[in-house]
Amino acid sequence: MFFKQEKIKKNNFLTKVCALLxxxxxxxxxYTYKEEKIIKKTLIELxxxxxxxxxxxxxxxxxxxxxxxxxxFTREVKSLPEQDKIKxxxxxxxxxxSDRDADIYETNLMRxxxxxxxxxxxxxxxxxxxxxxxxx
Numbered sequence: 791m792f793f794k795q796e797k798i799k800k801n802n803f804l805t806k807v808c809a810l811l812x813x814x815x816x817x818x819x820x821y822t823y824k825e826e827k828i829i830k831k832t833l834i835e836l837x838x839x840x841x842x843x844x845x846x847x848x849x850x851x852x853x854x855x856x857x858x859x860x861x862x863f864t865r866e867v868k869s870l871p872e873q874d875k876i877k878x879x880x881x882x883x884x885x886x887x888s889d890r891d892a893d894i895y896e897t898n899l900m901r902x903x904x905x906x907x908x909x910x911x912x913x914x915x916x917x918x919x920x921x922x923x924x925x926x
Contacts, residue, residue, distance in 0.1 A: 808850035
């Protein structure tokens with residue numbers, strides 16, 4: 791019984807992380823195939839099995855559409871170890887720079903996420919620059 795509860799908790803967590811990634815992809819009102827590929831790759835890196843990716847994305851889309859605040863998506867992420875937060879932030883910046891440009895809504899979202907996830911400005915700037923270089 792305990793194992794099943796842990797599995798449900800992990801699936802809920804991954805769905806919320808996916809919802810956050812989808813939110814970032816949709817914030818510029820241009821959700822692209824390239825962004826969805828980044829989301830799928832991130833989910834695999836976080837431990838979602840290939841056969842569960844579509845289901846996770848569909849559930850996350852429903853959560854993202856029905857939520858009006860990013861607090862729902864970040865609540866559990868902020869308790870992760872720093873290196874896991876950084877992986878998620880790298881994925882978010884990859885989504886932001888998937889079209890080689892960050893608009894005002896995307897940069898505002900990332901600034902708010904830094905505060906909500908307790909990431910200092912230098913670390914956030916380093917992640918941003920790393921992804922920016924890769925995306926060119």
